[in-house]
Amino acid sequence: MRTRxxxxxxxVVLAATVSLVTAAVVPPEGDARSSPRDADSVRLVPVGADExxxxxxxxxxxxxxxxxxxxxxxxxxxxxxxxxxxxxTGRDARWGPEQAEWQGVAPERAAAVPADDDLxxxxxxxxxxYVYVDTPGPGGRWLDETLQLHDGTYFGSRHHxxxxxxxxxxxxxxxxxxxxxxxxxxxxxxxxTSLAGPQHTVERQLRGRQAVVGVTRERFANGGIRDxxxxxxxxxxxxxxQVRRHGPLAGQGGPGVGTPDALRATDGTEGDPGxxxxxxxxxxxVVSLVGAAVVARRLGSAGSTSPAGRYSTLGGALSARLRARxxxxxxxxxxxRVADRRVHLLxxxxxxxxxxxxxxxxxxxxxxxxxxxxxxxxxxxxxxVFAFGPPxxxxxxxxxxxxxxxxxxxxxxxxxGLVVDLLGIGVTTLPVTLVVxxxxxxxxxGALAAAGWGRRHPDGPGRAGRTLAVGAWLALLAWPLVxxx
Numbered sequence: 001m002r003t004r005x006x007x008x009x010x011x012v013v014l015a016a017t018v019s020l021v022t023a024a025v026v027p028p029e030g031d032a033r034s035s036p037r038d039a040d041s042v043r044l045v046p047v048g049a050d051e052x053x054x055x056x057x058x059x060x061x062x063x064x065x066x067x068x069x070x071x072x073x074x075x076x077x078x079x080x081x082x083x084x085x086x087x088x089t090g091r092d093a094r095w096g097p098e099q100a101e102w103q104g105v106a107p108e109r110a111a112a113v114p115a116d117d118d119l120x121x122x123x124x125x126x127x128x129x130y131v132y133v134d135t136p137g138p139g140g141r142w143l144d145e146t147l148q149l150h151d152g153t154y155f156g157s158r159h160h161x162x163x164x165x166x167x168x169x170x171x172x173x174x175x176x177x178x179x180x181x182x183x184x185x186x187x188x189x190x191x192x193t194s195l196a197g198p199q200h201t202v203e204r205q206l207r208g209r210q211a212v213v214g215v216t217r218e219r220f221a222n223g224g225i226r227d228x229x230x231x232x233x234x235x236x237x238x239x240x241x242q243v244r245r246h247g248p249l250a251g252q253g254g255p256g257v258g259t260p261d262a263l264r265a266t267d268g269t270e271g272d273p274g275x276x277x278x279x280x281x282x283x284x285x286v287v288s289l290v291g292a293a294v295v296a297r298r299l300g301s302a303g304s305t306s307p308a309g310r311y312s313t314l315g316g317a318l319s320a321r322l323r324a325r326x327x328x329x330x331x332x333x334x335x336x337r338v339a340d341r342r343v344h345l346l347x348x349x350x351x352x353x354x355x356x357x358x359x360x361x362x363x364x365x366x367x368x369x370x371x372x373x374x375x376x377x378x379x380x381x382x383x384x385v386f387a388f389g390p391p392x393x394x395x396x397x398x399x400x401x402x403x404x405x406x407x408x409x410x411x412x413x414x415x416x417g418l419v420v421d422l423l424g425i426g427v428t429t430l431p432v433t434l435v436v437x438x439x440x441x442x443x444x445x446g447a448l449a450a451a452g453w454g455r456r457h458p459d460g461p462g463r464a465g466r467t468l469a470v471g472a473w474l475a476l477l478a479w480p481l482v483x484x485x
């Protein structure tokens with residue numbers, strides 16, 4: 001048995017090592033290690049109504065073209081302040097940072113900003129990303145984001161927008177990088193799952209606004225990352241003096257503008273009145289009457305002379321029947337594996353691993369509500385539990401029986417727990433590299449459970465096996481943190 005367990009642990013370690021080497025050699029999806037390093041060797045696209053400015057249609061982690069991350073997928077031809085107002089409030093206003101108030105709306109209406117429930121965008125935090133723009137006057141320069149917005153939660157799943165306003169002398173336009181991401185506890189940062197979905201969301205929300213004169217798609221040829229196809233949404237705004245201050249009238253709209261009600265997707269339940277409470281109550285009454293008639297018939301055939309006697313006879317028969325069946329069931333359970341304390345411990349071990357990922361997610365969301373501007377503090381508090389809680393359980397809880405049930409329970413319960421955690425925040429797709437990593441994680445946890453069982457048994461894998469299993473777990477924790485996943 002010791003030889004078989006050692007082989008299992010060694011296989012896990014070798015698989016993790018091969019995966020690490022592969023990740024170091026093959027760049028992950030969306031990486032741009034072979035991207036050009038100067039402005040003359042990259043493709044710039046014209047932006048803005050006058051098309052005098054040229055934009056590198058990607059974002060970068062640094063002020064360098066070889067740090068490419070995600071493509072720009074929305075461009076709004078208008079003042080950046082107006083774009084912010086349209087996304088946050090649905091109104092054609094401008095935010096005055098010096099006055100710290102909304103400009104272009106009546107004072108009595110400014111207090112009501114924001115007011116549009118269909119626009120869920122709120123201020124967000126996230127890593128800084130840069131875009132490059134070449135302007136006629138000062139020349140090329142790198143810009144960091146003017147504003148970040150999101151719909152969702154930082155430690156859950158969200159639609160995330162980064163807005164880049166045109167610099168002085170570059171016209172009036174705003175480039176937007178829209179994507180959907182979720183917080184990945186293994187990577188300690190967000191993982192992008194979609195680009196097309198958030199792009200369509202922004203496009204749909206802006207299309208029906210009175211301030212929007214048209215929405216088109218233009219080919220920027222910056223696709224190939226996730227589900228981006230290289231077509232960018234271009235939104236043109238009216239001149240602000242042409243916009244009615246009190247908003248659109250019913251049924252009005254310019255060229256290419258539809259009404260919000262016509263664009264709003266339905267869920268197929270419109271016009272369905274649902275189940276009437278009165279109808280439900282009537283059905284329950286009919287069922288109750290039928291049941292009472294059946295009981296009365298059975299009582300009548302019992303031969304009792306009075307209703308009280310008939311009820312007493314029926315109650316005694318039911319009580320005797322329940323006692324007989326309950327006693328037999330308890331007797332069988334007493335001698336079955338369900339009553340075995342070792343099985344109880346194994347079940348508690350599986351439940352703990354099953355619930356741990358979702359519990360950490362729920363705790364992080366609760367702390368986010370209390371500390372909305374301190375995501376690093378929340379991550380620092382919970383990451384040790386996420387990283388070292390499973391191996392601690394695997395090394396300390398298993399005992400008695402054989403190592404196989406503990407390994408299977410660890411693999412199955414923790415694997416299902418990771419899936420349930422992602423489904424709980426609406427994540428249904430993952431990159432292949434992340435799926436491979438998670439598979440190695442759960443298999444390694446099974447090896448740790450077998451090694452933990454061996455601590456109390458002389459025929460276990462021994463100290464060398466435990467060391468290999470712990471080393472594999474630490475390597476799998478380091479893999480996504482070093483940026484190669």
